[in-house]
Amino acid sequence: IxxxxxxxxxxxxxxxxxxxxxxxxxxxxxxxxxxxxxxxxxxxxxxxxxxxxxxxxxADLSAEQVHALDQVFDDAGGMSQLASLKTIPVAPRPDHIRQILDRLRQVRKIGISP
Structure with a gap:
């Protein structure tokens, strides 16, 4: 393992x-x-x-940033909010690209460095 x-x-x-x-x-x-x-x-x-x-x-995020990440998604569809953040759609469809970019914008607002 x-x-x-x-x-x-x-x-x-x-x-x-x-x-x-x-x-x-x-x-x-x-x-x-x-x-x-x-x-x-x-x-x-x-x-x-x-x-x-x-x-x-x-690991390098402050407690406030982790809390802000937890608040990113109100409706996580049964997943934890961090799990829904890391679940990225892989099919190259316009809706999926839009979802990825929306998540990225939300994370950038929290102040996480690229």
Whole structure:
């Protein structure tokens, strides 16, 4: 999982993370487990890296800025407000681009440096 976390810090691609796990196991001269075990370790590492990235993004913010971020979205659709902020639509549709730009403007108002 630690090898997956290290690899996932730089990418979110599942195959690249799995290769990082296999490489780490081979370097440690550990017999490779089943593909499903490698996949589960890769998924767990990716989740850990995402959590670390989220914490790294807010680590230097003041309490007031974190509170302002929490207030950014009134209707988060069942997600925490910070989770909805980091959930960015990926399809290249005009509505999605508009949503991303609106979120960016809201975050800029809080005074978070680029």
């Amino acid at each position: 630690e090898a997956a976390t290290k690899t996932a810090w730089a990418t979110d691609k599942g195959m690249t993370i799995a290769i990082g796990v296999v490489t780490a196991l081979r370097e440690a001269r550990i017999l490779l487990p089943s593909i499903s075990t490698i996949e589960r370790a890769s998924s767990a590492g990716r989740a850990r890296a995402r959590k670390q990235a989220a914490y790294a993004l807010i």
